[in-house]
Amino acid sequence: MEYGRRRRLLRVRGHSVAWVPPLLLLAGILVLDFNTTERFRIITWIVLVPGTAAAICGVWTTAAFAGLAVLTYVTADSAWPDQYQAGLGDFVLVAIGGLMATIACAVRLRKERETLHIQDIAETTRRTVLRPLPPRWGGLEHAGVYLAADVEARVGGDFYDIQPGPHGTRLLVGDVQGKGLGAVETAAALLGTFREAGYHEKELGTVAERLEVRMQRHRAHTTALGRDDGDRFATAVLIGFPEDTPDTVEIVNFGHEAPLAVGPRGVRELPSGDGLPLGLVDLAGGVPPGHRVPLAADETLLLVTDGVSEARDRKGAFYPLAREIAAAVAAEPPAAEPRRLVRRVRDGVLRHSGGRLDDDTTVFAVRRIREAVGEDGEEGRLRS
Known part of the structure; x- marks a missing residue:
């Protein structure tokens, strides 16, 4: 400021x-x-x-x-x-x-x-919508950064949260279309539903359905109030970390940027947004299909909003996220740790764009917590 x-x-x-x-x-x-x-x-x-x-x-x-x-x-x-x-x-x-x-x-x-x-x-609103999370929460080690395009406001439509529960830990990252208090209100509505459904529902697909229903209800409510944002939608990626299969994750992607798995062996892209955003799912006849994909113990999930993928330099070139992360991890494997990974992406985006953000930017990295190495030199089992 x-x-x-x-x-x-x-x-x-x-x-x-x-x-x-x-x-x-x-x-x-x-x-x-x-x-x-x-x-x-x-x-x-x-x-x-x-x-x-x-x-x-x-x-x-x-x-x-x-x-x-x-x-x-x-x-x-x-x-x-x-x-x-x-x-x-x-x-x-x-x-x-x-x-x-x-x-x-x-x-x-x-x-x-x-x-x-x-x-x-604005700061109080941000802390209400994006509640502070312990660094190690629900069996996950994570780090995140949120940069509002409007520096003075410091709040926008990007959202993320982690919800542990009896059926495993769930993660939600998303981006509401548009800006202003309407976008913040929509993000708050989706996060409220996620925190309840993510805890109680056994199937990740049911959580996804609950999110779509909440989006439709929210749009109907704003339309009834006579507001002009009744056609708002949100891209999002919903991820489940099952307790019974610690080497896999479940993903339901609502038209969001594809998550990246970052580890010592490089960077690979997980299933992309093959479904429509929240609020438009009825056009496709239902929520996007879920995918169960492998995730190694030493891999970190990196999730970003379009403030990262659409960041441009003065010549109009997009920020090469995957290439820069792959080079950094190849040169220094510990760079895949969530906190270091988020810091590198944040600094890279700001450097690439010259500090001029055209859209709200969220960078979130998460991986399962691993137990300390035992006396036999072998790494302990994952804690979920």
């Missing part, structure tokens, strides 16, 4: 030094005025002092600089002979400039407080 960065730059050892730039400017104008000829009087430039203070200081500090500027102007101008004095007109300019700078400072601080309040609301 620009405001936060500016505040940090204007503090030294915890103390504000915002008053230093306007004070140096005042001193510089005063020195120059006394060291130039009568043909180049710059004392009127002192009106810039309260203007500068208004941009970086508080109201009382700005008011103090406004008064100091007027006092300095009168003192400096009076030191010149009458025929060289700037006169009453410039005095009025400095006085009015100081008053306007003080008012502008008050308006700026009010806007900054409003912005901080909005950001606090």
Whole structure:
């Protein structure tokens, strides 16, 4: 956030030094005025002092600089002979400039407080929708990062969650079409259903059906309210980690980016979005088919939203996710660990796009927790 960065730059050892730039400017104008000829009087430039203070200081500090500027102007101008004095007109300019700078400072601080309040609301909303997860949860080690395209809002339509239950641990990652509070509301509705169905339902396909029903109900509700987002949909990938088969995972993909399995042997793409997104499933006659695919103990699942796959550089080239990850893991196998993998993708996307995100971006990596290596040197069984 620009405001936060500016505040940090204007503090030294915890103390504000915002008053230093306007004070140096005042001193510089005063020195120059006394060291130039009568043909180049710059004392009127002192009106810039309260203007500068208004941009970086508080109201009382700005008011103090406004008064100091007027006092300095009168003192400096009076030191010149009458025929060289700037006169009453410039005095009025400095006085009015100081008053306007003080008012502008008050308006700026009010806007900054409003912005901080909005950001606090957005952060609370984000933590409600994307609830914090323990680093090791439901037998899974995971890491995730969410970057909103609107940096000030810090919240959008991407969502993810892990839900452990009696039928194994389930994972959901998705992206609601569109932006704004409507997208956040839709994501919250889907996550609420996932947290209940993912815990209670035995079959992953039933969880997928419950998600589609919830999406349809949500769309009907928003339409009944007269809102224009009743045709909203969401891509998503639903993954189950069965307890009885620790070397496989179940996947139902609603038109989402294909998950990647990342391990020492390279990067491979798991089943892609062969179904329609949530909210459009009725057009295909039912939810997408589920796939049971192998996942080795040393492989990490990498899931991203289209903020990653559609990130472009200045020449319009897409971010080469699979290629970069494959090269990184080949050079350094520990790079497949969830936390390191997420950090590498995040940094790679920001570097590739020059820090300009056109869409909300989520990177999520997860793998089963492995027990510590025993005395016999063999790795213990997976904990689910």
